[in-house]
Amino acid sequence: MNGLEAIVSGIIDSGVKKVTGVPGYPITDLMEALGDIIKHEWSINEKVALEIALGSSVCGQRCAVITKHVGMNILSDPLVTSAIHTIGAGVVIFAGDDPGIEKSQNEQDSRFYGSIAEVPVFDPGTTENAYICVKEAFMLSEKVRTPVIIRLTNRLLKSNGDFVRKSEQIQSKPIDKKIWHLTMLGKHQRFHVESFPHMCKYAETSILNLYKINEKKGDIGIISSGFPSSLVDSIIPDNISHLSLTIVNPLPIDLIDRFIKKHSRVLVVEETEPVIEKQVSKRVFGKLTGHMPYGIAEEEDIKRAIGNINIDTVKRDIVPQTIEKRGTRPMCEDCPYMPLYFAIKELDVPVAGDLGCSIMTSSPPLSIIDAAFSLGSSISTACGFNRKGIAIIGDYGLAHSGIPAMINAVHNEHEVVVVVLQNEVAAMTGGQEVPDLTGLVSNYIKDTVILNPDEKNIRNILNEKLKKNGVSVILAPAKCPRY
Ligand code: SF4
Numbered sequence: 001m002n003g004l005e006a007i008v009s010g011i012i013d014s015g016v017k018k019v020t021g022v023p024g025y026p027i028t029d030l031m032e033a034l035g036d037i038i039k040h041e042w043s044i045n046e047k048v049a050l051e052i053a054l055g056s057s058v059c060g061q062r063c064a065v066i067t068k069h070v071g072m073n074i075l076s077d078p079l080v081t082s083a084i085h086t087i088g089a090g091v092v093i094f095a096g097d098d099p100g101i102e103k104s105q106n107e108q109d110s111r112f113y114g115s116i117a118e119v120p121v122f123d124p125g126t127t128e129n130a131y132i133c134v135k136e137a138f139m140l141s142e143k144v145r146t147p148v149i150i151r152l153t154n155r156l157l158k159s160n161g162d163f164v165r166k167s168e169q170i171q172s173k174p175i176d177k178k179i180w181h182l183t184m185l186g187k188h189q190r191f192h193v194e195s196f197p198h199m200c201k202y203a204e205t206s207i208l209n210l211y212k213i214n215e216k217k218g219d220i221g222i223i224s225s226g227f228p229s230s231l232v233d234s235i236i237p238d239n240i241s242h243l244s245l246t247i248v249n250p251l252p253i254d255l256i257d258r259f260i261k262k263h264s265r266v267l268v269v270e271e272t273e274p275v276i277e278k279q280v281s282k283r284v285f286g287k288l289t290g291h292m293p294y295g296i297a298e299e300e301d302i303k304r305a306i307g308n309i310n311i312d313t314v315k316r317d318i319v320p321q322t323i324e325k326r327g328t329r330p331m332c333e334d335c336p337y338m339p340l341y342f343a344i345k346e347l348d349v350p351v352a353g354d355l356g357c358s359i360m361t362s363s364p365p366l367s368i369i370d371a372a373f374s375l376g377s378s379i380s381t382a383c384g385f386n387r388k389g390i391a392i393i394g395d396y397g398l399a400h401s402g403i404p405a406m407i408n409a410v411h412n413e414h415e416v417v418v419v420v421l422q423n424e425v426a427a428m429t430g431g432q433e434v435p436d437l438t439g440l441v442s443n444y445i446k447d448t449v450i451l452n453p454d455e456k457n458i459r460n461i462l463n464e465k466l467k468k469n470g471v472s473v474i475l476a477p478a479k480c481p482r483y
Pocket residue numbers: 331332334335336337357423427428480481482
């Protein structure tokens with residue numbers, strides 16, 4: 001079976017009652033693989049998805065949340081609070097990272113959220129480990145009364161392996177309301193007296209952290225986590241020891257100390273950022289010393305780093321990848337929004353794009369957007385322009401997090417023309433359905449018009465809206481031929 005099947009089996013065998021999430025690479029297939037077995041939903045955004053999971057936990061039902069790495073930024077608000085607040089039944093967040101940036105806007109490392117929120121993070125390296133991780137994560141979540149994060153990557157989800165399934169009878173575990181007898185200060189103290197020490201003890205003793213001593217007693221060791229652990233196992237000679245970590249927050253510091261003391265040179269292999277290495281730096285080699293590259297870790301990188309292990313600092317080569325070299329997903333030639341995009345191109349105004357299909361207008365021949373920071377960001381970005389400009393946003397981006405920006409634009413009297421691409425699907429993530437916000441928007445913004453994107457007069461209409469004061473909205477409905 002592959003890693004994805006291991007995770008799905010783990011969710012089912014852990015007695016999970018509900019799964020929420022937001023689609024995106026590399027985790028979209030995970031939700032879809034649940035079929036009819038468990039109640040699940042694509043939520044409007046990741047904060048909403050986690051809040052539903054927390055509500056489910058309060059009533060004693062285990063719940064999972066599926067998100068890509070950038071979604072961790074959106075759900076971080078209730079995540080950070082939930083650790084001190086406490087929960088009832090287990091909540092596990094599956095965070096899909098994208099080392100190598102195959103299909104994302106950045107390469108961020110979800111393991112950092114473990115330190116920020118002070119919650120456990122599992123970083124499984126094999127299919128077998130992934131299955132056990134899910135079951136352990138739900139148990140640990142209930143024990144320490146916080147959500148647990150499991151970091152996933154595309155290579156792990158596609159890796160093959162064996163595991164033995166075992167389903168268990170799960171007792172309903174609602175929240176213990178005695179927590180409300182404590183002040184906020186008291187809740188934080190309780191966390192550090194009860195929950196956090198238990199997490200540390202678990203990390204130090206978990207069977208998921210594998211300590212493999214070399215047979216030939218060499219003095220080189222490798223510490224790794226996540227999918228790169230499988231790569232290390234497949235290439236290291238038998239005179240190198242390997243500490244393969246699955247629990248990466250809190251780090252099992254005593255275990256790592258014992259390992260480092262037994263070796264004169266220790267390499268850390270992890271992706272994407274030096275999360276482990278930073279916590280034990282000056283005694284190990286890795287990304288900070290130039291031995292390993294930032295981002296994705298390949299077998300060749302590990303072999304080169306082992307070859308350089310007796311050098312203290314390795315000069316890092318910067319190989320900038322240009323768009324020409326890497327290639328980008330081109331704009332669909334039959335996209336119904338082309339006439340609208342070309343009309344915007346003829347206007348000399350700043351344009352904020354979003355992270356749906358409009359991001360593809362950044363490349364020639366259109367090259368119309370000046371910036372696109374995150375999903376749902378275009379309206380507020382355009383509100384910051386020094387003159388009235390255009391915000392292009394998909395109907396999915398608007399529902400995800402664009403609506404508060406629209407409310408703010410009206411409330412604080414900003415100047416912006418909002419163009420909503422209403423194709424009724426999240427086209428970038430596989431065509432998931434999007435709610436119809438026509439009534440909500442047109443009731444709230446007086447200057448709202450509905451226009452076909454191939455309307456002949458569209459350039460004049462855009463110009464007219466740009467000359468008016470305040471917020472104008474153009475709703476542009478069209479069917480995406482891909483979905
Ligand atoms: S996926 Fe659909 S909406 Fe997006 S660019 Fe292609 S045709 Fe246009």
